[in-house]
Amino acid sequence: MVKICCIGAGYVGGPTMAVIALKCPAIIEVAVVDISVSRIAAWNSDHLPIYEPGLDDVVKSCRGKNLFFSTDVEKHVAEADIIFVSIVVEKSTVPVKTAEAIEKILTHNSKGVKYQILSNPEFLAEGTAIEDLFAPDRVLIGGRETPDVPEERILCTNLWSAELSRLAANAFLAQRISSVNAMSALCEATGADVAQVSHAVGKDTRIGHKFLNASVGFSGSCFQKDILNLVYICECNGLPEVANYWKQVIKVNDYQKTRFVNRIVSSMFNTVSGKNIAVFGFAFKKDTGDTRETLAIDVCKGLLGDKAHLSIYDPQVTEEQIQRDLSMDKFDWDHPVHLQPRSPSSVKSVSVVWDAYEAAKGAHGLCILTEWVEFKNLDYKKIYDNMPKPAFLFDGRNVVDPQKLREIGFIV
Ligand code: UDX
Numbered sequence: 001m002v003k004i005c006c007i008g009a010g011y012v013g014g015p016t017m018a019v020i021a022l023k024c025p026a027i028i029e030v031a032v033v034d035i036s037v038s039r040i041a042a043w044n045s046d047h048l049p050i051y052e053p054g055l056d057d058v059v060k061s062c063r064g065k066n067l068f069f070s071t072d073v074e075k076h077v078a079e080a081d082i083i084f085v086s087i088v089v090e091k092s093t094v095p096v097k098t099a100e101a102i103e104k105i106l107t108h109n110s111k112g113v114k115y116q117i118l119s120n121p122e123f124l125a126e127g128t129a130i131e132d133l134f135a136p137d138r139v140l141i142g143g144r145e146t147p148d149v150p151e152e153r154i155l156c157t158n159l160w161s162a163e164l165s166r167l168a169a170n171a172f173l174a175q176r177i178s179s180v181n182a183m184s185a186l187c188e189a190t191g192a193d194v195a196q197v198s199h200a201v202g203k204d205t206r207i208g209h210k211f212l213n214a215s216v217g218f219s220g221s222c223f224q225k226d227i228l229n230l231v232y233i234c235e236c237n238g239l240p241e242v243a244n245y246w247k248q249v250i251k252v253n254d255y256q257k258t259r260f261v262n263r264i265v266s267s268m269f270n271t272v273s274g275k276n277i278a279v280f281g282f283a284f285k286k287d288t289g290d291t292r293e294t295l296a297i298d299v300c301k302g303l304l305g306d307k308a309h310l311s312i313y314d315p316q317v318t319e320e321q322i323q324r325d326l327s328m329d330k331f332d333w334d335h336p337v338h339l340q341p342r343s344p345s346s347v348k349s350v351s352v353v354w355d356a357y358e359a360a361k362g363a364h365g366l367c368i369l370t371e372w373v374e375f376k377n378l379d380y381k382k383i384y385d386n387m388p389k390p391a392f393l394f395d396g397r398n399v400v401d402p403q404k405l406r407e408i409g410f411i412v
Contacts, residue, residue: 001029001066005080009034009043009069011050011129011221011290012092012122018058019133021067029066031076043069051289051316054130090119096163096233099142118143119159121166126220127287140165167226167233171246174223176211178252184214185259195398216299216369216396217256219284221292224250257295260367261302264394267411268365272308278363280356281370281397282314282322289316296369297325299396300350309349313359315372319352326350357383365392371399384408 004020006013009032021030034040042049048059059067070076077083090099099117106115119142124132139154142162157165184194194214202209218224227246234243265272284294291297300310304326312322326347353359356375360366360383368375376399384391393410395402402412 002027002082003080004028004030004082005076006030006032006091007034007073007077007083008032008092009036009039009049010092011052011126012124014043014048014050015052015055015058015124015129016091016122016133018055018062018067019130021062021065022058025062025066029068030062031068031070031080033070033073033076035071035073037071040069040071051287052126052129053287058130087116087118090117090163091122094163095229096167097160099159099163116143117159119162121162123166123169126290127285167230170222170226171230171249173211174218174227174253175246175249177213177215177218177223178249178256180212180214181217181256182252185256214398215256215371216260216295217253219293219295220290221284224253224293257298258302260394260396261299264303264365264367264392265306267394268392272303272306272365275308275364276362277303277308277310278356278360278366279310279312280314280359280366280368280375281372282312282317282325283370283372286370286372289314289318289321291317291321291325294325294369295396299367299369300326304347304349307349310351311359311361311363312350312352313354313356314370315374322352323347323350357386361386363387363391365394367394367396368399369396371397375399380405380410381408384410 004017006017013032013034017030017032020028032043039049043059044063048055063069082089090102099119103115103117106117119140121140121142123136123138123140136153140157140162141154142157142159142165144159180194180198183197186192187194187197198212198214199209201207202212227250231243231246234240234246264277268275279296279300282291282294282296282300284290284292284296296312300312303310314322356378364387366383366387375397380400389409390411391409393400393405393412395412400412405412
């Protein structure tokens with residue numbers, strides 16, 4: 001058996017290693033290690049620490065056979081062939097040029113062992129991680145020495161290009177979203193429908209239709225961080241114009257979130273103070289329980305800033321997580337999960353409920369922040385009947401049909 005040790009049991013390490021173990025039962029044994037005791041315990045339990053469609057089945061069929069989760073980092077690193085006897089593979093997003101730093105550190109401490117560093121950036125997206133791993137668009141391997149026979153879809157580049165490609169890909173995707181969101185502001189000002197504009201634009205095959213859905217903004221742990229990383233590298237290399245270009249993508253994203261909150265407040269007679277607002281969805285996108293950098297935090301904080309009462313429902317995010325996200329400052333997030341620095345006090349004007357109908361009961365306004373499929377199929381007549389009038393609905397994800405809702409009586 002070839003022994004793989006993966007350091008880091010998060011959104012990339014967990015699903016990626018589970019799929020590797022599933023695909024190579026006879027030849028590969030995988031150990032996923034992490035310093036977080038609670039996280040490893042969760043990977044070894046019936047309640048995995050992350051939600052990802054299909055992940056439970058993959059883990060269940062390999063765990064204890066050729067897939068192991070452990071906190072014994074040193075042991076598994078020592079036993080591994082890959083991170084390796086001689087190869088270290090850089091997998092998750094890293095600051096560009098990390099490979100060079102790893103190479104230097106290893107070479108200076110090598111005791112005669114020869115290391116090869118590869119950059120193999122991960123392109124999986126949350127919510128479709130298992131699907132992306134089974135059928136990737138491309139596999140990118142960057143190294144000083146490239147494999148002899150590159151197979152179709154395996155792109156071999158130099159180390160630095162592989163690292164930068166990962167940042168560039170995410171920056172391009174985020175830029176598309178900011179572009180369509182900037183258009184949405186113009187559409188709202190002029191009476192055009194952004195869904196129709198984006199559909200028409202996407203019909204140009206050079207542009208394509210993917211990643212052109214207007215929203216309250218992009219969220220998640222990757223896009224903002226990767227663009228800031230790119231901006232930093234540009235500035236370090238004396239390219240302020242290029243840095244400013246990418247910065248603008250983030251500015252438009254922040255503007256979109258503020259604009260959404262302002263729109264709610266101004267529509268509801270210029271204040272939401274003391275009013276009940278139901279929030280549908282808190283995760284940064286559907287099919288995940290991940291809330292890192294979710295736009296819901298900014299929108300909820302904006303509404304709380306004007307003294308609204310919030311009733312929040314998300315099918316995959318726990319009350320504890322929502323309360324923690326809303327009571328913490330941005331930078332508290334960097335504390336390692338196993339330390340649990342202090343138990344955050346819950347935010348008083350926020351209640352978290354386990355049902356969309358419950359969340360909307362007695363609400364003056366309702367906003368949809370995550371595109372969960374179940375929000376499309378709710379009985380909105382029943383919801384409307386339980387709300388004081390006028391009943392407002394703000395769809396931050398374009399999941400409902402505004403015309404149908406207006407017929408029920410909602411102000412959309
Ligand atoms: C992203 C990249 O897609 C993936 O290739 C990379 O490996 C990691 O970063 P992820 O962060 O999981 O993946 O989510 P993604 O599907 O890219 O969505 C990011 C954000 O943009 C979400 O908040 C999503 O809701 C939003 N989005 C996406 C839009 O607002 N409109 C769209 O059209 C598409």
